Amino acid sequence: MLIDIQQANASAIAAIQASQPVLKGIDTAIDVVPGMEKNLILHAGPPITWEKMSGPLRGAVMGALIYEGLAKTPEEAEKLAASDKIEYAPWHEHDGVGPMAGVGTASMPVWILEDQKSGRKTFCTLNEGLGKVLRYGAYSEEVITRLKWMETVLAPVLKAAIPLAPEINLKNMIAQALQMGDEVHNRNKAATSLLIRELAPAIVKTSFAETDKARVLEFMHSNDHFFLNLSMPAAKMMLQAAEWIEGSTIVTTMCRNGTDFGIRIAGLKDRWFTAPAQIVKGLLFPGFTEEDCNPDIGDSAITETCGLGGFSMAAAPAIVKFVGGTVNDAMNFTRKMYEITDGESQAFQIPNMEFRGSPLGINLLKVCEKNLLPQINTGIAHKKAGVGQVGAGLVNPPMKCFEDALEAYVEKYCKDE
Amino acid sequence: MxxxxxxxxxxxxxxxxxxxxxxxxxxxxxxxxxxxRPPAGGNKKIQALLDKVANWQNKVQNKKGAR
Structure with missing residues (x-):
């Protein structure tokens, strides 16, 4: 095969750079997510069965079954979840992403993003806030009540507001947020504020009750992570543009389901390379210890895969107060990531590195050769279903994912060398 | 000292x-x-796989050069 890896990777990175994710609207998952079914539960990370799911993912599945009206109690939900009546699939195989447990079901409202260039769409549910929330595996009555409010008030108000607002180019908004101290994985304060600034006048113009409009604005205002569920599908969209480029060694997916970490490579179509997810090291909320922590979970590492999150920590020094470490560490994480990437983002620039573009396009070969793993910052879920978030910190993928991917790459392209 | x-x-x-x-x-x-750091962290299996990729790419470059 006459494939020049450097050229294939340059094509992959050019495709990522050219992608322009814009906010198109909100709709119900069953109506817009490709392949969505009433008995299908989409989840974060690589494929997994109920038997192998960790506590927070199980908790989120149980909560989702109660939310959908398919079970009345947690016990009923657990029994149903383990039966063959329910099917599971990764969000990543349905053009979407989900933070933490990342559970998405038929009735949930989802953001719809569209690539201005290709017309291709990506999807993500709306962010519930921090603490006891479904994505961290909590399924109590307050969690379900909030999800129902999001379905019946938040989503309809935002759906009506989006066409009344100026078009929101999420790539531009993320670029601006990086200039304001976000890295849009664990710090979304500026991006959320920018989003509110664009949507608030349009929300006021809708014909919903004043109390509903006020509550929607208060909900967005009270949740610094509201934008995360837009930065993630935006990153997913940009990386989808590099799927699947023959011969390319660029990583297009990094994600975790709470049990396994999974990666995918541009030149190895549809293949998952998985290994056990690691324990996150970081700052825990008062009263919790490392014993309480679930292994790494969530699709949010799509931000790092796209040069954001841990790769852009130099742009977000304040984040170390949330995930641990020092400002110098944050600078060094970004510097190191240039060693394993092939490009620099044209859109995402880091002010205190002389506006250098963030490290973009993780090259499988460089990760293996330098034995240097991608740096991820992330939230930490309690290992038991129903508890919720216990902290935030720093983590790396297991090297085995990359070693297995390299082996598969050689097998496909150059085994006889 | x-x-x-x-x-x-x-x-x-x-x-x-x-x-x-x-x-x-x-x-x-x-x-x-x-x-x-030693290439591939000193992992001989990974180094051998990387060598295969490098050999292949050398041949690709030579063929391109010969065109």
Whole structure:
């Protein structure tokens, strides 16, 4: 095969750079997510069965079954979840992403993003806030009540507001947020504020009750992570543009389901390379210890895969107060990531590195050769279903994912060398 | 101490473990640290796989050059 890896990777990175994710609207998952079914539960990370799911993912599945009206109690939900009546699939195989447990079901409202260039769409549910929330595996009555409010008030108000607002180019908004101290994985304060600034006048113009409009604005205002569920599908969209480029060694997916970490490579179509997810090291909320922590979970590492999150920590020094470490560490994480990437983002620039573009396009070969793993910052879920978030910190993928991917790459392209 | 041993001023390039460089600097020795690691972390299987990719790419470049 006459494939020049450097050229294939340059094509992959050019495709990522050219992608322009814009906010198109909100709709119900069953109506817009490709392949969505009433008995299908989409989840974060690589494929997994109920038997192998960790506590927070199980908790989120149980909560989702109660939310959908398919079970009345947690016990009923657990029994149903383990039966063959329910099917599971990764969000990543349905053009979407989900933070933490990342559970998405038929009735949930989802953001719809569209690539201005290709017309291709990506999807993500709306962010519930921090603490006891479904994505961290909590399924109590307050969690379900909030999800129902999001379905019946938040989503309809935002759906009506989006066409009344100026078009929101999420790539531009993320670029601006990086200039304001976000890295849009664990710090979304500026991006959320920018989003509110664009949507608030349009929300006021809708014909919903004043109390509903006020509550929607208060909900967005009270949740610094509201934008995360837009930065993630935006990153997913940009990386989808590099799927699947023959011969390319660029990583297009990094994600975790709470049990396994999974990666995918541009030149190895549809293949998952998985290994056990690691324990996150970081700052825990008062009263919790490392014993309480679930292994790494969530699709949010799509931000790092796209040069954001841990790769852009130099742009977000304040984040170390949330995930641990020092400002110098944050600078060094970004510097190191240039060693394993092939490009620099044209859109995402880091002010205190002389506006250098963030490290973009993780090259499988460089990760293996330098034995240097991608740096991820992330939230930490309690290992038991129903508890919720216990902290935030720093983590790396297991090297085995990359070693297995390299082996598969050689097998496909150059085994006889 | 180091100077006495070598009989002249010593300048050091340190490869790999950063704390070696830190110790020398504390003794006033001019030291440059290089963050070097063995290829593939010393993993021979991975190195062999990387070699296959490199051989293949060399052939690709040669064929392109011959066109």
């Amino acid at each position: 180091l100077k006495d041993f070598f009989g002249k001023k010593v300048k050091v390039i340190n490869l790999g473990i950063a704390s070696f460089a830190d110790d020398l600097r504390q003794q006033g020795v001019e030291t440059i640290h290089t963050d070097w």
